[in-house]
Amino acid sequence: MPPILNAQTISKAFGAAPLFRNISLTVNEGDRIGLIGPNGAGKSTLLSVLAGIQSPDSGEVATRKRARVAYVAQDSFYPGGLNVRDVLERALTEAHVAENDHEGRLRELAGRTGFIDLTAQAASLSGGWRKRLAIAEALVLSPDVLLLDEPTNHLDLAGIRWLEELLEDAGFATVIVSHDRYFLENVANEIVELNRIYPDGLLRVRGKFSRFLEERQSWLEANSREQESLRNRVRTEIEWLRRGPKARTTKSKARIDTAHGMIRKLADMDSRSTVNNAGIDFQASDRKTKRLITLEDVSCKIGGRTLFENLNFVFTAGTRVGLVGANGSGKTTLLRLLRGEIEPTSGTIQRAEFLKTVYFSQLREIDSSLTLRRALAPDGDAVIYQGRQIHVASWAARFLFTGEQLNQPVDRLSGGERARVLIARLMLEPADLLLLDEPTNDLDIPTLDILEESLLEFPGALVLVTHDRYLLDRISTTVLGLNGNGSAEQFASYSQWEDWQAESETPQSTTAPKADSATALKQESKKKLSYLEAREFATIEQRVEEADARLIAAHARVEDPTVAIDATALQQALAELEAAQHAIDTLYARWAELTEKAG
Incomplete structure (x- = not known):
């Protein structure tokens, strides 16, 4: 049977910044794929491309004939005046479910998703229950593949266990963007990491998240050995090139071409292998009492x-x-x-x-009118951390922000970037x-x-x-x-x-x-x-x-x-x-x- 979704050599960029380039990914029957990767790798964008919401800049995504694809975004909002029943009724109508089947489907959906009161106002639900309602809407479609973007972010622990059970018993395939490691271990039967360190732009491992960690470590070690071996060979070829060989023979010309090819390959490996991590270190006071x-x-x-x-x-x-x-x-x-x-x-x-006391609020309250520069350093172009002065550009780099982002408004930052801004501010206290x-x-x-x-x-x-x-x-x-x-x-x-x-x-x-x-x-x-x-x-x-x-x-x-x-x-x-x-x-x-x- 052909794949439900087949993405071939797709690329996507925002402006001049490429998110991913020439990646290929298939989704087959029975797949429960955990999609992971560093912030900014393009996971959410890839999910929306698979859902058909966005188009790739190049490459194509093919959907199997008559296959149904359902997508649940990171955040779910509902207009005022709609209750839970209204939302599900609307979804049933849009899915062309016969009207005389609506009541039975409503009861079945309410049972699967834990809704007892269908008259509750959708807009007034907590973030976790809005997420459940969004998943219920997606299930109305009886999808062949369900695409979930960070579904556990707004669920409490009971909600996460509910979702794990739902997905484990599901008859549809799933692709889930998540950073919840236990959730990935319990639900996924494949892990795909979207990351530029890999030559193909991603690493796909069949098995649980713990198996992925083992395979990823093996890949990193093998890649490191290959990189070091190539580095040694490049040193030898550079010494040979410095002696000024003449490209008069076919053999000499071939060796010069090979040397330049190895230098380019090593530069590419070095570029892809450069990984930056946020520098997080909370300051303690000088208090002696315990x-x-x-x-x-x-x-x-x-x-x-x-x-x-x-x-x-x-x-x-x-x-x-x-x-x-x-x-x-x-x-x-x-x-x-x-x-x-x-x-x-x-x-x-x-x-x-x-x-x-230092408090990190889940609401992540930052004045959206501020630039990143002012959010990180409210009083000037430097911060005082552990008794020493650090320029705002260096402080920003510690949290994986570039100099070009310093004048960017805070409201244009992603959720992960806003979290890093808050952590940076708290570390100063x-x-x-x-x-x-x-x-x-x-x-x-x-x-x-x-x-x-x-x-x-x-x-x-x-x-x-x-x-x-x-x-x-x-x-x-x-x-x-x-x-x-x-x-x-x-x-x-x-x-x-x-x-x-x-x-x-x-x-x-x-x-x-x-x-x-x-x-x-x-x-x-x-x-x-x-x-x-x-x-x-x-x-x-x-x-x-x-x-x-x-x-x-x-x-x-x-x-x-x-x-x-x-x-x-x-x-x-x-x-x-x-x-x-x-x-x-x-x-x-x-x-x-x-x-x-x-x-």
């Missing part, structure tokens, strides 16, 4: 609804909290409490004196506490890797809200799970919280097991560890060592004679000791679970 914020029996109610109650938590330097829960469970509200924007309904929040609300949206995988390393090295405390499960597992020393109905429970990792979710009767159960009783969960399966569990297992020993060090430090503080005679200091030290002991108990319990499951 205890930053203490929550004591904190409760919060909004509109008569209890989001969480009796929350006790101590934030100390080195604490890295992954804050999880469904949309509306209170994550952003808790961040606002920590910032001091609002007060708790009951309980107390104690902050260290002169606490410095020394912090005791980082509050990061969905910082990973639109960031490419290399930038995510660098962000992770920076957060791991940050000596202060941080609270991370993200749907990136890989980042949660790698960064968090503890996970705080909110269910939106009053419960706030601590877990050793995102994976453990997810296990509890799966074992609970409903995802919104108001009673969660304590973290140190997580071993009571059903772990009798003899199958090998999942990819997510294997990643957790690979880092848990290091996390236990870190937790042990915090416990030892907490014991030393309690036993310090100067602390023992100060009632307030002793109370704080005992609270830190209790938190450290709880964390280590939880980690050991999880370690035992994973060890048993791994056999």
Whole structure:
């Protein structure tokens, strides 16, 4: 059977800047392709070319006869006055579905996408539910291939799991632009990286994302060896050319042509191999005290609804909290409490004196009238970073911006570029506490890797809200799970919280097991560890060592004679000791679970 989509030697440029050149890509029955690549490589453009929304500058895209192609853009917006039923009815009409079949199809679509209230106003839905509605519209078409551009950006963790299940059971092919590594691992059966480092403009690997990483590393190593070998041969030929050979014989002329060909090939390889990465390194303050914020029996109610109650938590330097829960469970509200924007309904929040907090908002609020130059350096042509002055052009280059972009308006930047601008601004502010609300949206995988390393090295405390499960597992020393109905429970990792979710009767159960009783969960399966569990297992020993060090430090503080005679200091030290002991108990319990499951 011919491919559903067949793109041959297509190229696309914006102005003088080429996005991709002469690339070829086919989409066949059963393909679930994860399309990745650095920001600016042209992933979204390629997807819209495959969808027929844009035309390539050269080459062609052939669609199999009678094949249906559905496309879901990054952002989904609906005009006022339309409810969910209206949107789906319109899609059914446009897809020429018989009117007497509409009600049955509506019920089926609502069931598949989780919509209970079809009268809800589409424009008032959260970003995650608007994404679900856009996917429901696409499914109306009964597509042969579904093209999804960053579908997980606006979905919460429950929504991502829903989408994974939907795609795994789907009878259609998919091409998905995503930077969510666990999502790619769970859904994709092929990975395509669009990147100019490859001679064909892309690398396609059959298998899961973990297999792609292995194959990509093998390619990079082989390419590096070939590049070095060619470099050595070019040196020899350049020395020969410098001696001024005469092109009087066919043999000499052929060698001169070959030498120039090798020089051009090496220049091309060097050009393609030049990879720039964003330089991310958050500044810590000079604070010596470790205890930053203490929550004591904190409760919060909004509109008569209890989001969480009796929350006790101590934030100390080195604490890295992954804050999880469904949309509306209170994550952003808790961040606002920590910032001091609002007060708790009951309980107390104690902050260290002169606490410095840096906040990354998921709204990415930047004055769109600013140029990139002013957004990066508001007060002149230089910034002060870690005590030294850096010119704005150098500061921009650190975040992968060119000098030509400095006078470009901020509103012309992509989502990933706007995220890098915000990170650049935040890095100029020394912090005791980082509050990061969905910082990973639109960031490419290399930038995510660098962000992770920076957060791991940050000596202060941080609270991370993200749907990136890989980042949660790698960064968090503890996970705080909110269910939106009053419960706030601590877990050793995102994976453990997810296990509890799966074992609970409903995802919104108001009673969660304590973290140190997580071993009571059903772990009798003899199958090998999942990819997510294997990643957790690979880092848990290091996390236990870190937790042990915090416990030892907490014991030393309690036993310090100067602390023992100060009632307030002793109370704080005992609270830190209790938190450290709880964390280590939880980690050991999880370690035992994973060890048993791994056999």
